Amino acid sequence: MNAAVALAEIVLALSGLGILMVGVLLRQADFRFASLLTIAAFIVAALLVAVEPHGTGLFGAFVTDGFSTFMKLLVLAGAVLAVLMSLDTARETQVQRYEFPVMMLFATIGMMLMISAADLMTLYLGVELQSLSLYVLAAFARDEPRATEAGLKYFVLGSLASGLLLYGISLVWGFGGSMDFAVLAHTLSAPAVASKGLLIGLVFVISGLVFKVSAVPFHMWTPDVYEGAPTPVTAFMSTAPKVAGIALLLRVMMTPFGHLAAEWQQVIVLVSVLSMALGAFAAISQHNIKRLMAYSSIGHVGYALIGLAAGSAVGLRGVLIYMLTYVFMNAGTFGCILAMRRRGHLVEEISDLAGLARNDPLLAFAFAIFMFSMAGIPPFAGFWGKYFIFAAAVQSGMWTLAVLGVLLSVVGAFYYIRIIKVMYFDEAKEAFDLRPASLSLVVGIGAVFTTFFFVVPAPFVAAATLAVKALAF
Amino acid sequence: MIAALLFWLFAAVLVGSAVMVVTARNPMHGVLFLILAFFNAAALFVLAGAEFLAMVLVIVYVGAVAVLFLFVVMMLDIGAARRKGGWQAYLPAGLAVGAVLFAEVLFSLAGWKLMPAAVAVPQPAGLSNTAALAGVLYTRYLLLFQASGLVLLVAMIGAIVLTLREHTRSRHQSIPRQLARDHRETVVLLDVPLREAPVVPGEAKKQAAPAPGGAE
Numbered sequence A: 001m002n003a004a005v006a007l008a009e010i011v012l013a014l015s016g017l018g019i020l021m022v023g024v025l026l027r028q029a030d031f032r033f034a035s036l037l038t039i040a041a042f043i044v045a046a047l048l049v050a051v052e053p054h055g056t057g058l059f060g061a062f063v064t065d066g067f068s069t070f071m072k073l074l075v076l077a078g079a080v081l082a083v084l085m086s087l088d089t090a091r092e093t094q095v096q097r098y099e100f101p102v103m104m105l106f107a108t109i110g111m112m113l114m115i116s117a118a119d120l121m122t123l124y125l126g127v128e129l130q131s132l133s134l135y136v137l138a139a140f141a142r143d144e145p146r147a148t149e150a151g152l153k154y155f156v157l158g159s160l161a162s163g164l165l166l167y168g169i170s171l172v173w174g175f176g177g178s179m180d181f182a183v184l185a186h187t188l189s190a191p192a193v194a195s196k197g198l199l200i201g202l203v204f205v206i207s208g209l210v211f212k213v214s215a216v217p218f219h220m221w222t223p224d225v226y227e228g229a230p231t232p233v234t235a236f237m238s239t240a241p242k243v244a245g246i247a248l249l250l251r252v253m254m255t256p257f258g259h260l261a262a263e264w265q266q267v268i269v270l271v272s273v274l275s276m277a278l279g280a281f282a283a284i285s286q287h288n289i290k291r292l293m294a295y296s297s298i299g300h301v302g303y304a305l306i307g308l309a310a311g312s313a314v315g316l317r318g319v320l321i322y323m324l325t326y327v328f329m330n331a332g333t334f335g336c337i338l339a340m341r342r343r344g345h346l347v348e349e350i351s352d353l354a355g356l357a358r359n360d361p362l363l364a365f366a367f368a369i370f371m372f373s374m375a376g377i378p379p380f381a382g383f384w385g386k387y388f389i390f391a392a393a394v395q396s397g398m399w400t401l402a403v404l405g406v407l408l409s410v411v412g413a414f415y416y417i418r419i420i421k422v423m424y425f426d427e428a429k430e431a432f433d434l435r436p437a438s439l440s441l442v443v444g445i446g447a448v449f450t451t452f453f454f455v456v457p458a459p460f461v462a463a464a465t466l467a468v469k470a471l472a473f
Numbered sequence B: 001m002i003a004a005l006l007f008w009l010f011a012a013v014l015v016g017s018a019v020m021v022v023t024a025r026n027p028m029h030g031v032l033f034l035i036l037a038f039f040n041a042a043a044l045f046v047l048a049g050a051e052f053l054a055m056v057l058v059i060v061y062v063g064a065v066a067v068l069f070l071f072v073v074m075m076l077d078i079g080a081a082r083r084k085g086g087w088q089a090y091l092p093a094g095l096a097v098g099a100v101l102f103a104e105v106l107f108s109l110a111g112w113k114l115m116p117a118a119v120a121v122p123q124p125a126g127l128s129n130t131a132a133l134a135g136v137l138y139t140r141y142l143l144l145f146q147a148s149g150l151v152l153l154v155a156m157i158g159a160i161v162l163t164l165r166e167h168t169r170s171r172h173q174s175i176p177r178q179l180a181r182d183h184r185e186t187v188v189l190l191d192v193p194l195r196e197a198p199v200v201p202g203e204a205k206k207q208a209a210p211a212p213g214g215a216e
Helices: A003-025 A031-050 A066-087 A099-115 A120-138 A145-176 A181-188 A196-212 A221-228 A231-237 A240-254 A258-285 A289-310 A313-338 A361-375 A381-395 A399-425 A437-452 A458-469 B002-023 B027-047 B051-076 B087-114 B129-137 B142-163 B175-180 B203-208
Strands: A055-057 A062-064
Touching: A003 A031, A003 A055, A003 A062, A003 A099, A003 B142, A031 A066, A031 A099, A062 A066, A066 A099, A066 A231, A066 A240, A066 A313, A066 A437, A066 A458, A099 A120, A099 A240, A099 B142, A120 A145, A120 A196, A120 A231, A120 A240, A120 B142, A145 A181, A145 A196, A145 A221, A181 A258, A196 A240, A196 A258, A221 A231, A221 A289, A231 A240, A231 A289, A231 A313, A240 A258, A240 A289, A240 A313, A258 A289, A258 A399, A289 A313, A289 A381, A289 A399, A313 A361, A313 A381, A313 A437, A313 A458, A361 A381, A361 A399, A361 A437, A381 A399, A381 A437, B002 B027, B027 B051, B051 B129
Parallel strands: none
Antiparallel strands: A055 A062
16 A cells, blocks of 8 residues: 655645644644644655655555655645735734634645645545635635635636536546556557547546646636735735646646647647747736736746756756746745735735835845746746746757747746836835735745856755656656 | 235335425425435335344434425525426426436346346345445445545534624623622622612623623
8 A cells, every 4th residue: 555655745734634633622723823833734644755655555546756745745735824924914914713724724735735645536625625624714704705706707617618628538538548647658658549539538637737837828817816805815826826837737748648749849839839828918018016917927937848848857856946046036926915004904006015125125136036937037046947847848859949039038038027117116105014024034034046046056956856867857 | 915915015105205396386295205215215225134224314314404405495595486387398307307317227127137247245144234334334444434424524524614704793691701790799788777778889890881791
């Protein structure tokens, strides 16, 4: 059975149950206590992931390899940053209840299941566990009509996507004869086996997964949900689940369907180009910073998918590095957004940032670093993420895709740099409230990582190279 | 022989109660007939040797789904808006859906008969099908089984978190607080000189803020 491969998940699930019980039994257990326990559980899980034995376990339903270790550590890092961010901002955003960090914990278990899925059923249950927790989190501020609307919208559209995914899985199962990734890969290595029915199933599976990473044409929910959900939840949704979704897409495309690359490549190229274009153009006219970040995340997923479309080991390594830089700069950006508070209320308009450079120069400086990094300006981490991706696309001979990507990132740079202009050159507005230490910590971690990534990229690149080796190369 | 008799009995009651579900004038009767239909379907499963499915049908559909229906019917007070005829309007759509369902059942039956590959999974010797199911559920599909459990747990926590409101103004009893009281808190002995109004300590405070905790 070899359950040891899933030790980190088991420990995390048990600690989730434990935290819930502690909340019932201990009177003085409050939101802060639950958050700290959750962070501790994440750290223990990360240590277990770092030393986990690699192999297949639980009757072939679960696999750990270099790829899963890399991605799970990234997901756990994103989750820890998200819980840290919610620590001192939960009251203003009406999410200060004991179950809040616990839901994040269960969502994280779902993500780790997605990353380690070795058959289509594990994949589906991981996706479902993660999504269900996120639906609840999005609606967590239940007295806030916007949050309720966001939760409901996310739930309805997410269920539709789950339906597409399940339908695809059933077709693949019917025409491919198995749900196990290894068996499917073996069956499909004979090119004649790939029937039309299987390809249709594959397209449905891709649609379901693409919804979960909010790439075009399944992105419609993203701006509304990002705007409506409480900001700590938005911060969480835009980091860890994106990593898990991309990881799942990579594993499903490369492991069971690796031999059908010629078939799915065009779909991924189309999704990637459309996402980049929408992310670049639709964000220009936004006034709300959370909506802007929604379009920005759509764009980033588009860039990351270029690496998958390239289909080479170098391309996949690019995706991993891209997600690594994305998690830290995105968490940092949301740390800055959560610090936008006046008299105990969050403000979300971009114009509210005016004069931040004068009122809080450190925060403005960090925000500027993140924006430059998102725009892909060297020497910040975001540039290196894009560099590895575009280099891989060129190596695979996908010149058009690389050139389009560079052009669209120039368009994207416009709205990122506009924020810097507002902060540094617009007439100053009232100062924000004093930012809590936990937010400063998150912003600091993000800023240090984003700024100094170029000094020591070698260990990260080496880790990513090692991780990609696990995916059929 | 007896099995065949029982089959016809259960099947007849099943069909009869299913008809009553859609024709009953009182929606409450409709739901009760639905429960009867579930029980008869469960009995048919038992006759077919699928006792696990029968249990699940009773536990899930009678125990949870039908009770939920009852709640909805009671809460919405549909009795007031009883159907006054007009079923002919729904007849074509109903017949169409019924025909499609019937055709599907027919196809699957035909597939069963015509395709040699589609044979029933052999029953493991000496095992009831509950034990056989548990055998794979707790070994081969352990991860999926536990993960589904987590999904359901999340659904439950979510439902509670999003809807439960603690009513701070309700006057429910707090048993521990009641039991923790002793006479020293409540009984005050005063030396009252004759013909003078007693001055009770804490009287004014009590009037300003009535004691919380309700039934005292």
